[in-house]
Amino acid sequence: MDPRLHIIDKRLQDIKRIIAVSGGKGGTGKSSVASVLALALAKEGYRTGLLDLDFGGPSAHVILGVEGLFPEEDKGLIPPDASGIRFMSIIYFTGDNPAPLRGKEISNAIIELLAVTLWGELDFLIIDMPPGMADTALDVIRLIKRMEFILVTTPSKLATEVTKRELAILQELRLPVLGLIENMLTGQRAGTAAKVAGDRTAFLGSIDFDSTLEHAIGDVDKLLQTGFAKQLSLCHPFK
Amino acid sequence: MHEWALAESVITAVVDEIRLNNIRKVTKVDVKVGELQQIDIEIFRFALENVMKAYELVLDSDAVRIEIEKNILRCEVCGKTWSFDDASCRPGEDEAEAIHFIPEIAHVYIRCPECSSPDFEIVKGRGVWIEAIEGEH
Structure with missing residues (x-):
């Protein structure tokens, strides 16, 4: 018997809302949406946590410019404060090294992190989800109950087709989907994501492709000044 | 002190098992601790005893057996x-x-x-x- 599975609910019990930011296709800006959403909520005074579960390509720490932090040990691991966010990631343990993990091992590492992380009381826990709907994402869905999903897509046909399938499986699993955000809009294929949302889920809005975002990576003050952050603040569902 | 979190998971699992199977008295809990995780057994045992008290779980002193599993x-x-x-x-x-x-x-x-x-x-x-x-x- 795996005892860790019995403690995960307790570890998350004082969190009011758990928001999974997911995108079926890589490169849609899921991590940027998750990180900047967490920053924005923290700035609005919400007690906010951010959990980077994209173990294959963790990047929230790069977006937030997290360096030199490590969880405090006190009957578990307490996520350190990163720009007002309680931030947990596998990078505290891997450093800058690659983590060549198979799917089963990623799931096992996620279970470990969920079992030992002491979040305390939070209004929001934002989760940067593993990409796709393979075994790791399914394990996260199994382990973290009460997750509400925000899907991030680009207008690209490739991304919207994958998002359509992810939306279908989430709804088949009867998981709450708060809606769909269209990222990196360039004018081409405008409205594609809204069609995907259709009457299946809410279309939360579009965010234009923002060439200034790259220069703001790692600097939270600059991040919050970007057009990306300003448009995200208009389309996220917690206004 | 990350051992506390793991000890708490063990005790929570025992409490769940008691509830699920209507166990009146737990007589044995065999815990294996993998060598790879390098758990400090003394801290782990101390944590188990304290978490048991916090969960009001009463076990005989020799009921919990901890074995280190070779990696x-x-x-x-x-x-x-x-x-x-x-x-x-x-x-x-x-x-x-x-x-x-x-x-x-x-x-x-x-x-x-x-x-x-x-x-x-x-x-x-x-x-x-x-x-x-x-x-x-």
């Missing part, structure tokens, strides 16, 4: 089998500390001693596991 790693590429405590491939102190928190981090810092691949399976001795819970109904 076995097997390379997925060349098939070589070896162990974490083989001196030739044991990682440094900081790396071992990271593995202590998440045993899968072994893939970051350990390589197959035969072919240097990071693609190996943790066959045995990963972390904390409950082998058996027995009780009277």
Whole structure:
């Protein structure tokens, strides 16, 4: 018997809302949406946590410019404060090294992190989800109950087709989907994501492709000044 | 003190088992602790006793048995089998500390001693596991 599975609910019990930011296709800006959403909520005074579960390509720490932090040990691991966010990631343990993990091992590492992380009381826990709907994402869905999903897509046909399938499986699993955000809009294929949302889920809005975002990576003050952050603040569902 | 979190998971599992199977008295809890996670057994045992009190779980003093499970790693590429405590491939102190928190981090810092691949399976001795819970109904 795996005892860790019995403690995960307790570890998350004082969190009011758990928001999974997911995108079926890589490169849609899921991590940027998750990180900047967490920053924005923290700035609005919400007690906010951010959990980077994209173990294959963790990047929230790069977006937030997290360096030199490590969880405090006190009957578990307490996520350190990163720009007002309680931030947990596998990078505290891997450093800058690659983590060549198979799917089963990623799931096992996620279970470990969920079992030992002491979040305390939070209004929001934002989760940067593993990409796709393979075994790791399914394990996260199994382990973290009460997750509400925000899907991030680009207008690209490739991304919207994958998002359509992810939306279908989430709804088949009867998981709450708060809606769909269209990222990196360039004018081409405008409205594609809204069609995907259709009457299946809410279309939360579009965010234009923002060439200034790259220069703001790692600097939270600059991040919050970007057009990306300003448009995200208009389309996220917690206004 | 990350051992406390793992001890709490063990006690929570025992409490769940009591509730699920209407156990009146737990007589045996066999806990295996994988060598790879390098748990401090004294801290772990101390934490178990204190968490039991916090959960108002009363067990005989010898009911909880902790056994350290030898670690076995097997390379997925060349098939070589070896162990974490083989001196030739044991990682440094900081790396071992990271593995202590998440045993899968072994893939970051350990390589197959035969072919240097990071693609190996943790066959045995990963972390904390409950082998058996027995009780009277």
